[in-house]
Amino acid sequence: MMAMVQKILFYLQYPFVRYALIVGVLIALSSSLLGVTLVLKRYSYIGDGLSHVAFGAMSIATVLKLSNQMVLILPVTIVCAVLLLRTGQNSKIKGDAAIAMLSVGALAFGYLVMNVFSTSANLSGDVCSTLFGSTSILTLTSREVQLCAALSFLVVCLFIVYYQKIFAVTFDENFARASGTDAGRYNLLIAITVAVIIVLAMNLVGSLLISALVIFPALSAMRLFHNFKSVTVCSALLSVTCALLGILASILAGTPVGSTIVAADAIAFGLCSLIAAVQRRKTA
Template sequence: MEIFEPLNHAFIQRAIIAGSFIAILCSTLGVFLVLRRLSLIGDGLSHVAFGAVSFGLLLKVYPFYVALPIVMLGALGILKLIDRARVYGDAAIGIVSSMGIATGVIVASKSRGFNVDLFNFLFGNILSISKTEVFTSLLFSAILIGFIVFFYNELLSITFDEETARASGIKIARINAILFIMTGLTVVLAMRMVGIMLVSALLIIPSVTSLQFGLGFKWTLILSSFTGVLSVVAGIFISFHADLPSGATIVLLNFFFFAGGYAYKILKIKS
């Protein structure tokens, strides 16, 4: 069938495989972040990634390798600002985020010739993903999903009620550091797919969509992953057939899923 014709192309196969793994990662991690009112951490860290990518392009080093440690440091920086400096979470994200974007703008303004590459990172293009990038995405996604499964009870308990979690012997600071580092890694992985500008959408929207259905925690995670993967796969097909930018198509699809979920909730309340 013509609709499945894109599957004959190797670059589409690569995009679907890598995209699905990253979607599962973003949408499960996103549920924890949204419920802890840290939704905008993805947005903040993507701005740090912007600064890091600019540096990478300036130094002619593959931006992924530069962004990885810098974004993780940014994630830990936000955590320290919240814990030690007693800065409110949203303000801490704002501080680190604006530092990242300011650095990126300064570096870009002093550079010559790499603004086109920077544009690619800003808006992403999952269809141009290489074999090495597929492998890296799969490896990191598998490790991070493994972390979420391994620390599932701790993450759930802290997200639900930090005080009681502490009285269960959970090392809150350690688990929070793991969560923030995982978020940083996820942002770097996802920016290649949907771009720096839209990465937070993949962390937030599938989670918020799944929250509309009034399910228990495990089913919320499963539904969030499902809508994330569906948006990536359907987004790739639509962008191929309609010649649309893939990242933006994926994000818009996520918005439509959210609208559907919200409509379901309203109908359920009225019935």
């Protein structure tokens, strides 16, 4: 045990490890806040759909050789997030169908673009690292960390400031509209915030694993608590803890960062489910 602690302290001397931990914690915190809302609104799969959109946008940005890919990826993902929420309210195309169409279409288009136009000598490696996460989280620059910190701070502030409105729209959108709340405006806010989180999380866990980062902590917290505020706080604590443990474990064991974090989230979900089952037996 002491040897493991000493090894962690040794790695913490390097700036890139500290950068990875800071970004991992910030992304985990941001994603967990809206995860509860997405689960309750039956939009759990929206993270997966938007992550595939971000992958398609990233493919185009790579082909265009943009020095700052965020300039293209972030606006495209935000526009698609808004379209998804609005299309999901259309009786002709239900929310799950719209997400499935956009998800599969963007993934296929992105891979096609990379195959046709890419000049990379290791195309399969580039695609795999983008979909499942890569070591890019360990090669972050101070500027990228500052950008992530600023966007994460913005997400947290928006959630805190509009907490009551988000709560109202999450539980009963029709009642919120009847009481004078502009539900469309706050749904738009949720869509934009989710898009920002998805783009931030791509370097951490990869396109295919982002949904787990958003949904697992919320589902775990719901096993233990039944109050919206308590679930949100518990979800944030679980997400940050799993991100920290996942990054440290991946550094020590040499495993992929994204997969290790998601594995930690899955283990936490199993433990929370077990605790909930024991509590039900005691009260039965």
